[in-house]
Amino acid sequence: MSLLDHIHTCNRWNPADFEPFVVGGERLGLVRRRFAKALTEGGGDFVRAEDGLHWVTAPADFDARSDAFAAHAADWDRRGLISHRHGERYPVLNAAGEARFLMDRAVAPYFGIRAFGQHLNGYVRRDDGLYLWVGRRSQSRRVAPGKLDHMVAGGLPWGVSLAENLRKECWEEAALPAAIADRARPVGIVAYCRDSDRGLKPDTIYCYDLELPDDISPRCNDDEVESFQLLPATEVMRIVDTSDAFKLNCNLVIIDFLMRHGLIGPEHPDYLALAHGLRSAPAVAQ
Template identity: 35%
Template sequence: MSIMNDSNLAPFLQHIAHCHTARLPGTRRPFYCEQIQIGWVDPRIFSALGELRLETGDGFGVPHGSDLQNLGAELACRELYRPHHELFDVSTLDNRVLGQIDRGALPLLGLTAQGVHLNGLVRKESGLFIWLGHRSPHKRLDPGKLDHLVAGGVCAGIGPLEALAKEAEEEASIKADLIAQAKPVATIRYAMERPEGLRRDTLHCYDLYLPEAFVPEPADGEVEFFKLLPIEEVFSLVRDTQKVKFNVNLVLIDLFLRQNLFSPSDAAILRAALNAS
């Protein structure tokens, strides 16, 4: 049953619009690898790529996928971004892996990143609850914001399910036999302007129904603590505040839609906005 009225739809649409701020190409130029366009280059690194003799007719590029990692290292040496020291796969639209590059270089080159998000759910007699994490104040991105029970990037060489299991163990001490029960529920894409550059993210979203007795424990310092909240309270947090991390809002809106928390007419509007890419 719907728990909102039509006049309150705007905040949810604003969260979605906030993650769809990129207008391509804008001032960016194409980035190629093996003559395939895979990204959009930030103007801040035009001169650096020119000095590296990577300019093509209409943009920039590298001849081989094996050149990507060295390019990322060179851009970090020039202090054009802060490296994460974590490699991500760089793929074509048909998911052929071309090579790897430091995660921090992805936005400067406008390359697509893969991530996983888990709705940690608990069904009680009083209703549906969801675990949220409070991000560490020392996080580089959105410190102190509310986050999912498990969320993270898909690093090089593994797929979303492996990444989910890895992040679940590291972030919330969830064992493999429990995380194996998670169900894929949605794929969300967006292109967003950020201070670090262009985020072109693909989020693989999962639901996991947890026992009432389960209590997650922060394991790697990325989360300060976890809280179990009624879904109605989480709904209000998304609607009325800016306390939730930007892309977590999108995954939660998808959850609210699947839990029928919107009227049918509002749900149709939100689904169309959420699926725009």
């Protein structure tokens, strides 16, 4: 395991395994071929053609299309074609970034829909260097139970601003009030595209830094995180560089933090590959 291994892992997928998802003449995502086949067996609202999987009966109206897709997702859930539904809705964007309808967060990977999230690096500055707050995910979490995580991280649902969502996540996951959450600095994005058990995840993460004084500590405020610990940033780097202890995408946000704060410098043999891979890594066939 190495820093660069995490970049590769988050960008490992084979384009040949997927076909376009087309709605109203627009390509909106990518669907695994075997899932597309399952949706079209027996005919119905979804049809496969040379240029991809078409939702041929999709309503033109935004709300009607969102409701119709939600009804399909509920049926797929009952039939076991998808693993579950989350309850939060993400926008389905076209190439111009325009929302065409809404899709449940848990269903988005089945259709290769780009999802957006926010990760916050909570850190403390001491005489001997930087320290990072690290959370441990609850064993009851559906995704990456027991893995290490950021102090605050979460998806960005439709209809909630970045600032509002960050305040919500800071309170729910770390009991940090809005006045502290608002001190967080946006520092860029991390993007990746990887194959997952549900399909394709072309995700974009908005990254934030929040410097905290020694007298303010996060505390568990829901069942998503079971504990927090404050670790030297050099120890966090060692963990990332030698293990898969962190939830997969957290590794990328941590690497970005370490590079921006000078703990990974140009002398690192993989410096350029890391810098490019955090935002523009190519597809890697499995």
